Amino acid sequence: MDTKEVGRQVMRELMGDAFLEAKDKTRNNFNAVIHEYAEEVCFGRVWARTGIDRKQRSILNIAMLTALNRPAQLRSHLEGALTNGCTVDELQEILLQAAVYCGLPAAVDAFRVAEEVLRARNLLA
Template identity: 75%
Template structure:
């Protein structure tokens, strides 16, 4: 298997086959280079490495994406974190930690996005 194939497999495991199918439908001659880069380098090389598990990688990504104020990617990585075994309580603590180091506006937005994902999955009342 190539790193690109590994990346696509890992991406599907993290985000779901529907996510990959939707991403493939949006692929075109302009964006295919960045999509392949993401699949090969991000998922096929980095996410495939030993050293830390997927749950730990998800925790790191949630904190970084909160700090960078990247709501669309944050949504996907919150979904992936749940797939990787993060609990609602852990997500709350991760996001509370970001309030201290990233600022309240960034953390507040991250909490809002997380609440949407958790409600969609029936994990919040």
């Protein structure tokens, strides 16, 4: 299996078939290169490595995406984190930790996105 196929499989395992199908529908001649980069490098090479597990990768991504204030990507990685075994309590702690180091505005936005994801999964009390 080549890195593109590995990457697509990792994406499917993390975010599901519907995510991958929706992503494929946005592909065109212009953005195909960035889709391929994500599939081959991000997911096919880095996410497929065994040095740390997927839950740890998810935790890192949530913290970094909060710091960068990237809500669209954060949403996808919150979904992936839940798939990778992160609990609601762990997500709350990750975002609270990020608030201290990334600032309150970024953390408030991240909490808002997380609440939407959790509500959609019926995980918010």
